[in-house]
Amino acid sequence: xxxxxxxxxSGVSIPTIKYYLREQLLPAGRRMTATQAEYDDSHLRRxxxxxxxxxxxxxxxxxxxxxxxxxxxDSLGRTIRxxxxxxxxxxxxxxxxxxxxxxxxxxxxxxLLVELGWDTAREIGSLSPSYRTLVTTVATLNRxxxxxxxxxxxxxxRHMERVAEHxxxxxxxxxxxxxxxxxxxxxxxxxEPVLLMLRRxxxxxxxxxxxxx
Amino acid sequence: xxxxxxxxxSGVSIPTIKYYLREQLLPAGRRMTATQAEYDDSHLRRxxxxxxxxxxxxxxxxxxxxxxxxxxxDSLGRTIRxxxxxxxxxxxxxxxxxxxxxxxxxxxxxxLLVELGWDTAREIGSLSPSYRTLVTTVATLNRxxxxxxxxxxxxxxRHMERVAEHxxxxxxxxxxxxxxxxxxxxxxxxxEPVLLMLRRxxxxxxxxxxxxx
DNA sequence: ATGCTTGGATAGTGGCACTGTCCAAGGAGG
DNA sequence: CCTCCTTGGACAGTGCCACTATCCAAGCAT
Numbered sequence: 001x002x003x004x005x006x007x008x009x010s011g012v013s014i015p016t017i018k019y020y021l022r023e024q025l026l027p028a029g030r031r032m033t034a035t036q037a038e039y040d041d042s043h044l045r046r047x048x049x050x051x052x053x054x055x056x057x058x059x060x061x062x063x064x065x066x067x068x069x070x071x072x073x074d075s076l077g078r079t080i081r082x083x084x085x086x087x088x089x090x091x092x093x094x095x096x097x098x099x100x101x102x103x104x105x106x107x108x109x110x111x112l113l114v115e116l117g118w119d120t121a122r123e124i125g126s127l128s129p130s131y132r133t134l135v136t137t138v139a140t141l142n143r144x145x146x147x148x149x150x151x152x153x154x155x156x157x158r159h160m161e162r163v164a165e166h167x168x169x170x171x172x173x174x175x176x177x178x179x180x181x182x183x184x185x186x187x188x189x190x191x192e193p194v195l196l197m198l199r200r201x202x203x204x205x206x207x208x209x210x211x212x213x
Numbered sequence: 214x215x216x217x218x219x220x221x222x223s224g225v226s227i228p229t230i231k232y233y234l235r236e237q238l239l240p241a242g243r244r245m246t247a248t249q250a251e252y253d254d255s256h257l258r259r260x261x262x263x264x265x266x267x268x269x270x271x272x273x274x275x276x277x278x279x280x281x282x283x284x285x286x287d288s289l290g291r292t293i294r295x296x297x298x299x300x301x302x303x304x305x306x307x308x309x310x311x312x313x314x315x316x317x318x319x320x321x322x323x324x325l326l327v328e329l330g331w332d333t334a335r336e337i338g339s340l341s342p343s344y345r346t347l348v349t350t351v352a353t354l355n356r357x358x359x360x361x362x363x364x365x366x367x368x369x370x371r372h373m374e375r376v377a378e379h380x381x382x383x384x385x386x387x388x389x390x391x392x393x394x395x396x397x398x399x400x401x402x403x404x405e406p407v408l409l410m411l412r413r414x415x416x417x418x419x420x421x422x423x424x425x426x
Numbered sequence: 427a428t429g430c431t432t433g434g435a436t437a438g439t440g441g442c443a444c445t446g447t448c449c450a451a452g453g454a455g456g
Numbered sequence: 457c458c459t460c461c462t463t464g465g466a467c468a469g470t471g472c473c474a475c476t477a478t479c480c481a482a483g484c485a486t
Contacts, residue, residue: 015445035451035463048357120421121414130413137406144261157411163372164415190354196405197347198370201334202377208333228476248482
């Protein structure tokens with residue numbers, strides 16, 4: 001298919017697609033003549049993933065580029081590739097390391113990992129963006145005056161552990177290799193809002209039941 | 214305390230605080246003279262909440278203003294006030310209503326609510342932003358080619374139901390009324406990244422255990 | 427009394443995700 | 457063959473938004 005058709009099928013405007021091509025979020029089409037290129041289903045799929053990352057996941061373009069580069073890097077093995085893709089994902093503002101709230105948060109999270117027996121997470125430790133983001137957020141909560149230490153975190157962690165197990169089980173559902181990696185990224189980014197909205201709905205439900213409307 | 218002190222204690226620059234005052238995210242200080250105003254702990258607390266909303270929660274300033282207005286509205290009862298505050302929170306781009314993927318997503322979510330017995334959620338239905346966001350996201354997933362129907366959603370919903378119950382239980386921990394409402398907002402916004410990061414950490418942990426590094 | 431600080435108003439900055447314009451090269455119809 | 461419309465590419469411009477810099481007159485401190 002050509003650019004115009006890609007645009008129609010995806011619902012993304014031509015200038016925007018050109019922009020994504022320029023930013024290397026989308027691989028170039030197969031050049032047919034000097035002025036024409038041919039796109040296929042993989043482009044359409046990738047384009048939709050890009051939209052999902054940017055619009056739903058609110059991932060900045062530069063970050064999306066890194067994530068997708070990891071997805072495409074054939075030199076990496078499956079697990080690594082998934083990891084690398086997810087690795088590039090989040091970037092909330094980091095606090096200074098010597099901040100007292102940060103120090104406290106770090107030790108709270110570390111104690112949590114010990115308690116749960118998440119040894120791999122402990123080894124990888126501060127390299128993981130998830131870990132760092134968690135510490136930052138806990139520090140913010142504490143600075144706001146809301147106690148958020150190991151005891152508060154533990155029950156939540158146990159719940160999310162079961163969710164994660166379920167996530168991993170579902171992985172085998174996807175057949176193709178590239179699709180699999182893309183699926184992990186999509187699932188990471190798109191299932192997160194799903195989870196959050198389910199939680200809010202459940203909160204509304206239980207709050208209404210307990211306190212009335 | 215005066216503006217400079219408020220700035221130092223909060224770590225927010227004076228021009229930014231002035232900006233927040235202008236945007237009515239922060240109530241004006243008690244005017245002492247024509248050129249001086251006095252701020253107190255409630256201002257500091259509110260300022261930190263604003264930062265949390267904007268920086269961690271990525272809530273746009275205009276939305277934050279609405280949320281905080283609901284928090285402050287004494288004419289509303291407690292539950293309503295919390296609801297109104299959370300009500301104003303999210304705003305992911307909505308899809309056209311007649312889109313086939315959206316229709317499918319709507320029915321999938323509705324069936325989910327029936328299955329779970331979330332009757333209040335069903336009544337409030339499409340008024341709730343959580344509901345609408347959930348539908349939009351599910352539609353996006355489907356459009357991307359990832360099946361996300363009632364059977365896929367149910368286990369996640371059950372997990373989040375337990376999380377939400379725990380959330381509601383924790384509510385009683387907070388003593389003051391205004392603080393309580395603020396706490397709900399802070400918890401909604403700040404515990405969301407905590408949950409997500411715990412999930413990612415757990416995923417890394419279990420993925421490593423199952424597939425190796 | 428004088429020099430520095432304060433709060434308030436207003437205009438400007440920088441980043442980012444697009445979007446509009448132009449152009450030369452094709453391809454399609456007569 | 458000629459004309460007209462479309463295509464892909466380059467590049468500058470736009471709009472939004474969260475700040476930030478500048479200026480000013482009125483105090484307060486010494």
